Amino acid sequence: xxxxxxxxxxxxxxxxxxxxxxxxxxxxxxxxxxxxxxxxxxxxxxxxxxxxxxxxxxxxxxxxxxxxxxxxxxxxxxxxxxxxxxxxxxxxxxxxxxxxxxxxxxxxxxxxxxxxxxxxxxxxxxxxxxxxxxxxxxxxxxxxxxxxxxxxxxxxxxxxxxxxxxxxxxxxxxxxxxxxxxxxxxxxxxxxxxxxxxxxxxxxxxxxxxxxxxxxxxxxxxxxxxxxxxxxxxxxxxxxxxxxxxxxxxxxxxxxxxxxxxxxxxxxxxxxxxxxxxxxxxxxxxxxxxxxxxxxxxxxxxxxxxxxxxxxxxxxxxxxxxxxxxxxxxxxxxxxxxxxxxxxxxxxxxxxxxxxxxxxxxxxxxxxxxxxxxxxxxxxxxxxxxxxxxxxxxxxxxxxxxxxxxxxxxxxxxxxxxxxxxxxxxxxxxxxxxxxxx
Amino acid sequence: xxxxxxxxxxxxxxxxxxxxxxxxxxxxxxxxxxxxxxxxxxxxxxxxxxxxxxxxxxxxxxxxxxxxxxxxxxxxxxxxxxxxxxxxxxxxxxxxxxxxxxxxxxxxxxxxxxxxxxxxxxxxxxxxxxxxxxxxxxxxxxxxxxxxxxxxxxxxxxxxxxxxxxxxxxxxxxxxxxxxxxxxxxxxxxxxxxxxxxxxxxxxxxxxxxxxxxxxxxxxxxxxxxxxxxxxxxxxxxxxxxxxxxxxxxxxxxxxxxxxxxxxxxxxxxxxxxxxxxxxxxxxxxxxxxxxxxxxxxxxxxxxxxx
Amino acid sequence: xxxxxxxxxxxxxxxxxxxxxxxxxxxxxxxxxxxxxxxxxxxxxxxxxxxxxxxxxxxxxxxxxxxxxxxxxxxxxxxxxxxxxxxxxxxxxxxxxxxxxxxxxxxxxxxxxxxxxxxxxxxxxxxxxxxxxxxxxxxxxxxxxxxxxxxxxxxxxxxxxxxxxxxxxxxxxxxxxxxx
Ligand code: NA
Ligand code: NA
Numbered sequence: 001x002x003x004x005x006x007x008x009x010x011x012x013x014x015x016x017x018x019x020x021x022x023x024x025x026x027x028x029x030x031x032x033x034x035x036x037x038x039x040x041x042x043x044x045x046x047x048x049x050x051x052x053x054x055x056x057x058x059x060x061x062x063x064x065x066x067x068x069x070x071x072x073x074x075x076x077x078x079x080x081x082x083x084x085x086x087x088x089x090x091x092x093x094x095x096x097x098x099x100x101x102x103x104x105x106x107x108x109x110x111x112x113x114x115x116x117x118x119x120x121x122x123x124x125x126x127x128x129x130x131x132x133x134x135x136x137x138x139x140x141x142x143x144x145x146x147x148x149x150x151x152x153x154x155x156x157x158x159x160x161x162x163x164x165x166x167x168x169x170x171x172x173x174x175x176x177x178x179x180x181x182x183x184x185x186x187x188x189x190x191x192x193x194x195x196x197x198x199x200x201x202x203x204x205x206x207x208x209x210x211x212x213x214x215x216x217x218x219x220x221x222x223x224x225x226x227x228x229x230x231x232x233x234x235x236x237x238x239x240x241x242x243x244x245x246x247x248x249x250x251x252x253x254x255x256x257x258x259x260x261x262x263x264x265x266x267x268x269x270x271x272x273x274x275x276x277x278x279x280x281x282x283x284x285x286x287x288x289x290x291x292x293x294x295x296x297x298x299x300x301x302x303x304x305x306x307x308x309x310x311x312x313x314x315x316x317x318x319x320x321x322x323x324x325x326x327x328x329x330x331x332x333x334x335x336x337x338x339x340x341x342x343x344x345x346x347x348x349x350x351x352x353x354x355x356x357x358x359x360x361x362x363x364x365x366x367x368x369x370x371x372x373x374x375x376x377x378x379x380x381x382x383x384x385x386x387x388x389x390x391x392x393x394x395x396x397x398x399x400x401x402x403x404x405x406x407x408x409x410x411x412x413x414x415x416x417x418x419x420x421x422x423x424x425x426x427x428x429x430x431x432x433x434x435x436x437x438x
Numbered sequence: 439x440x441x442x443x444x445x446x447x448x449x450x451x452x453x454x455x456x457x458x459x460x461x462x463x464x465x466x467x468x469x470x471x472x473x474x475x476x477x478x479x480x481x482x483x484x485x486x487x488x489x490x491x492x493x494x495x496x497x498x499x500x501x502x503x504x505x506x507x508x509x510x511x512x513x514x515x516x517x518x519x520x521x522x523x524x525x526x527x528x529x530x531x532x533x534x535x536x537x538x539x540x541x542x543x544x545x546x547x548x549x550x551x552x553x554x555x556x557x558x559x560x561x562x563x564x565x566x567x568x569x570x571x572x573x574x575x576x577x578x579x580x581x582x583x584x585x586x587x588x589x590x591x592x593x594x595x596x597x598x599x600x601x602x603x604x605x606x607x608x609x610x611x612x613x614x615x616x617x618x619x620x621x622x623x624x625x626x627x628x629x630x631x632x633x634x635x636x637x638x639x640x641x642x643x644x645x646x647x648x649x650x651x652x653x654x655x656x657x658x659x660x661x662x663x664x665x666x667x668x669x670x671x672x673x674x675x676x677x678x679x680x681x682x683x684x685x686x687x688x689x690x691x692x693x694x695x696x697x698x699x700x701x702x703x704x705x706x707x708x709x710x711x712x713x714x715x716x717x718x719x720x721x722x723x724x725x726x727x728x729x730x731x732x733x734x735x736x737x738x739x740x741x742x743x744x745x
Numbered sequence: 746x747x748x749x750x751x752x753x754x755x756x757x758x759x760x761x762x763x764x765x766x767x768x769x770x771x772x773x774x775x776x777x778x779x780x781x782x783x784x785x786x787x788x789x790x791x792x793x794x795x796x797x798x799x800x801x802x803x804x805x806x807x808x809x810x811x812x813x814x815x816x817x818x819x820x821x822x823x824x825x826x827x828x829x830x831x832x833x834x835x836x837x838x839x840x841x842x843x844x845x846x847x848x849x850x851x852x853x854x855x856x857x858x859x860x861x862x863x864x865x866x867x868x869x870x871x872x873x874x875x876x877x878x879x880x881x882x883x884x885x886x887x888x889x890x891x892x893x894x895x896x897x898x899x900x901x902x903x904x905x906x907x908x909x910x911x912x913x914x915x916x917x918x919x920x921x922x923x924x925x
Contacts (some may be wrong), residue, residue, distance in 0.1 A: 021837040021922050022852040023830035029859050047497055049867035049896045054488045056814040059603060059806050062788065065781050065813070173609045241614035243792045244606050250788030257785075276778040281829040284777065284820035288830065291817070301482045302444075339831055349482065381835035434612065435633060487882070510882040510889065580795060589803070589884050599801040601883070615795075 003308035010035060010305060015337075024342055024382075025285075025292035032292075032299040039303055048295055055294030056287060059246055060166050065283035066249030067114025067157045070230075070256040072279045074112060075122035076271060077264035082223040083108060084126050089212045089220055096198030098134055099144050100191050102127040106148030107187040110155035111231050112256065114162070114249070115282060116340075116377050120149025120388045128393050138396045140197075143404020146385045147190060147411075150374035153340060155183035157234070157249065160340045160373055163290065164366045167348040172245040173238065177430040178363045179370065182415065185425060186371070189411040197407065226259045239433065286341050293345035301349070310353045320358040321420070324368075327351060328416065331369060335376020339384060343373060367426040368419055371412050378405045440472040441663065445500035445653075447479055448486035453624065454685045455502045458555055458653060458678045465674030471666045475500065493656055494549035500655045502555075505542075506585055513731045514545050518650035519585040521723060522716035523741050525644055527687050530558035534650075538740035552660060554675040555653035557682035560641035560690055561622035564697075566611055569637035569705035570618055573718050579617040582607060587723035588620055588647065591715070594722035608634060620647060623693035632700040639705045640697070641690045644712040653678070754827050755910055758918035766909035767826055773902050774823025780816035784809045804885040811892040818899025822906040828923050837922045846914075849921030853911045860904045867896035 010031065018027045029048070036044040074080065087101035094100050105123045113119050124145040131141035153160045156176030165172035233255055238248040260266040260275070300306045316323075334343045355365050377385045380398065389401055419425055445463070449455050456479050463475035478484075484492060484501075490508035492498040506519035517523065517538075524530045533539060534556035543553055561584065563570040570576055577596035583589045589599045600616060604625060610616040611634040619631065623641060632638065641647065653675065660668065698704055707715075728734040757763035791805035824830055837845050873879075875890035913919035 018833050019836045020848060020852050021832055021834050022856060023832040025830060026856045026859060027832075029863070030855055033859055033862065043497060045862055046495075046866050046869070047492060048863055049870050049900075050488065050491065052863070053814060053870075053893065053896060054485050056817055057485075057810055059810055060606075062784060062809055062813050065816070066785060066788075069781070069785070169605050171605075171609055237792075239613060242796050244602060244610055244615060246606075247788055247792055250785045251792065253785045254789050273778075276782070277774065277827075280774060280778045280781060280816070280820055281824050281827055283781065284817055284824045285829050285831055287813075287817040288821060288824075298483065301478060304476070306482065337833055382831060382833050384831070434609075507882060510880040510886065511877065513880075516882075578799060580799065586882060586884050586886075593801055597801075598795065598799055599803055599884075600795060601802065601806045 003304045004312055006039075006303055007300075007305040007309055010300070010303075018337065024338060025288040028289070028292040028296040028342070028346075032295045035299050035303060044302070047298070051295050051298050052291040055291045058166060060162060060172065061287065061290065063157070063162050063172075063246040063249030064114065064159050064286055065279060066253040067159055067162075068118060068282050069253040069275070069279045070157075070249075071109070071113025071115055071118030071122060071152070072282075073253075073256045073260040073266070073275045074109070074227075074230075075118055075125070076275045077260050077266055079226065079260070079264060080105065080109065080122040081126040082220070083227055084123060084130075086220040086224045089217050092211055094195060096194045098127075098131050098136065099140060099194040099198070102131065102144055103148045103187060103190050103194065106145070107151050107155060107183065108227060108231075110151040110183065112157075112227065112234075112252070113152050114157040114159040116150050116152035116374070117282065117384045117388045119152030120145060120385045121392070123148065124389060124392045128389070132393075137404070138393075139400045139404030140194075141404070142389050142393060142396045142401040143406070143408060144190070144194065146378045146389050146401055146405045147374075147408030148187075149385050149388070150377045150412075151183055151186060153377075154179045154186065154367070154370050154374060156180060157245075157252070158370065159286065160344060160370055161366060162246075163341050163344050164348060164369065167345055168352050168362055168366075170362050170366070171434075174363055174430040174434055175366050176238070176245065177433055178367050178426045180429050181425050182367050182371070182419060185418065186412065186415050189415060190408055193407050193411055226263055230255050230259065286339075289339065289342050290345060293342055296346060297349055306349055309350050313354045314357060320360070323354070323358050324360065324420065327355070328368070328372060331372040332375060335373050336379050337382055338376070339382060340370075340373035340376060343376070344369065361423065361427060363430060364419070364423045364426045368416055371416050371419075375409055375412050378402075378409065440474045441667070443473065443475045443499040443655075443659070444483070445475055445477045445502070446481075446483040446489050446498055447477070447502040448481045448489075449502075450480055450628075453628075454559075454682070454689060455651060457685070458557065458682050459500075459502050461678040461681055462554065462653065462671065462674040465677055466667075466670045469666075469670035469673070471664070471670045473663070473667045473670060490549075490551075490654075493654060494551050496550065496656050496658055498656070499659050500554070500653065502651060502653045504649050504651045505654075506649065508549075509586065512545050512549065513727075514542060514734070514737055516587055516727055516731075517737055517741055518542070519648075520587045520727065520738075520741075521591045521646050521719040522712065524558060524560075524648035525712075526641075527558065527560065527683060529744070530648055530650075530686075531556075531683055533741065533744050534558070536740070536744045538737065538744060541737055541740060546654070547657060550657045551654050552657045553652045554655050554671060555679045555682060556650075557652060557679065557686060558648045558650050559622050559624065559686050560645045561620065561625070561647040561649065562641050562645065562690075562693075563618065563620050563639040563647075564626060564631055564635040564702075565637045565639075566614065566617045566635050569703060570639055571705050571707050572711040572714050576618055580615065581618040581620065582610070582616050583619075584621040584625070584647070585649070587719070587727065590723040590726050591719045592620070594718050604629065607631065611635060622647070622649060623689045627693050627696045632697040632702050635697075635702055637703040637705055638694070638697040639707055640694045642706050644707055644709055645690075646707065646712065646715050755825075755906075755923065756913060756919040757909075758913070758916075760913070760916070760918060763909050763913055763918065766905055770822040770826040770902065770906045773819045774826075777816045777820030777823060780812045780819070784812040784816070787812070803883075807881060807883055807885055807887060811887070811895075814892060815895040815899075818895040819902065821899050822902035825903055825906045825910070832922075834922055834924065838924060842921075845921045845924070849914055850911075853907065853914060857904065857907050857911060860900055860907060864897060864900040864904055867900055871897050 084105040161175040509516040573595035581597040879889040
């Protein structure tokens, strides 16, 4: 059979199986096993355990649970609230100050957590009830946190960047740096929109929290110190010659656990277990998808589908920006239905040759891809951040969250357009720190 | 309907080892014997170190790989990446045709594996702050070595061994996590190590680091082919092997040029340096090998006997 | 952090068998979490040995990798019990109860089938490595049957939890896809 036709059949089968409600990792395994059985024979099934094990046999994957633990241990303390309160005391005069504080807290927290759901949970637990109490509409409260939380995978450290780095053999240190400026840009866009929309609603006085004295403003600053120490410590370990990025993750995890235990008195074994349980759950879920996606990509490659698609795209004579537009639409659609890690692993082997052949920088593309994945995190039916918001505020309807996050999705799309116009936003910092790109 | 063979390897399309596989595939196709070799490069089918197991179980037909990757399954293979055992490329070619290699091929046959194309590639050392030519040079340096036997020898010289994936070497050299690295000429170039080091010691008239990287085939699969198909494979393999030897020599020169162009100092290992390393290796990696492998001493003697 | 899906953790009711399986999965979850913590500590130890003491770090990378793999595979059943394996529940949500029930039975049966296949070949692979005395190709030279053991054990525990979930579904103790 023509590999391209076969590829289309595989795509349809995958969609049907994943929509049946089976878990994503198992679904990938079912589809892979089915096609291998038909086209490669029963003996090819022998290879599945070997491939699963082989995909996990990679030191860099260690950093996934580590960066998740960093976020989860801090999220279980008052630290998120402190951070958020400090920002709020300093930002009360700005229209929509509370939203701005939440977005800023999300961005800072993202610099400590590799995972978006963890970022969303850490800030949202405090931020959403507070915003609602002060009279912000439910949509604004939930939408801004849902969107702000997605920064977790753009601002380093980032689980998706690690997975992309492994899948495409690009430097993880460089990828992390590439996310910094675009992350700041998105925070800026999010904040600008919040200020504008609050100002336009004309409700600024109602929404303002009143004023804080300078004493109150300075008094809270020391409580933000642990955050800064962790962020600086991790950055120093990573770029100062102490450890490789994957190793640094373990340092960060240990630091965060220690700070949570010593400064925030997280002694109770029950509370500690909650941190470990949540981290284990998210890590195992992601790592199982990584392993299963490995079997899926083995199947695609074994049936020559990956190679045929790459060849076919190579023969298409389209403008490179049309191509990039098509890739973005494809990623957006994939992101609606699948968690980021699954999208990256299933598409990177096919997309990367296409991207590099068309003359795009793989580091820059990682950022574009990540922003697409951020949109996916807050879009149904599979949006990890939506589940988190639903857990914090079960009474806010999905429709309200979605309407509230829509303007932020628009900001992200604008961000992608800006990145296409000015690729330097992503590539400038890594080039500055690590020399011109590989 | 033509018989299809699947060949897996870990390298990119412009790597010498891909070209070796491509020559065999092209020759077999040109022979018109109803045989088609499909190449899966860049680890698109199996990861680099996960190829030998499916090959030996007949789930994969052919592969090009460093045989020492399978040293955990056949400890004798560790002799194919042993310091000081091979002096230069011509010596490597003589080793490939020696009773030593025949003994190794017997081991492979136990795993239902056979060699189609023999070939060795060379490598050298690079230092972040200084040149590495003799054992004293690596004392106290954080070093990443390619291969178990080299780690044992370097540890014996007082180096600290850091293990990490080859894709991490560049960053680790840049930030100073690593101060010395030992790998193949082609890896030095493809990972652009020349941007991060002060001095490079390439494979020259004498070189320490040689790695056996043959094109292997599952034996039962080969035996199941027709006489004409087997002959076509053998003919293609002969042509590829000649090409492999030629290009392997050029590879070292190309790496020297890349480093020199980047302004990196080029150092040479003298015959005395080589002898010092080999003495050290005898006390460390050779010793460990003999202790580990039942017929290790006999195999080592066979290899050392090749002039 | 809150749940990862609109579905609630698997229910056992008062059925002793289901509760026993749940307890086994929870125990596996503890082991998995402990392994992750061990990996954190070993990695930090490695950095200290290398950066502070300038010593050799021969076994740490490998140990950490095997711990992570084991943590993942042993954690599968626990995460299944918590319904932490993310899925697309758009279609199940929109179906009438009877059809949703049939769909849940079908996907559960398929899941059990694929996990059983992996368990079978995983056991074979483990046995092969054990019989042949395979080791890793490093100075440390770990006997590979030890890390490979995580494949049959992990998928065996997952199979157990899946069968328990299937029974809970049949007995009406748990709702299809955990949806209310
Ligand atoms: Na982050
Ligand atoms: Na989504």
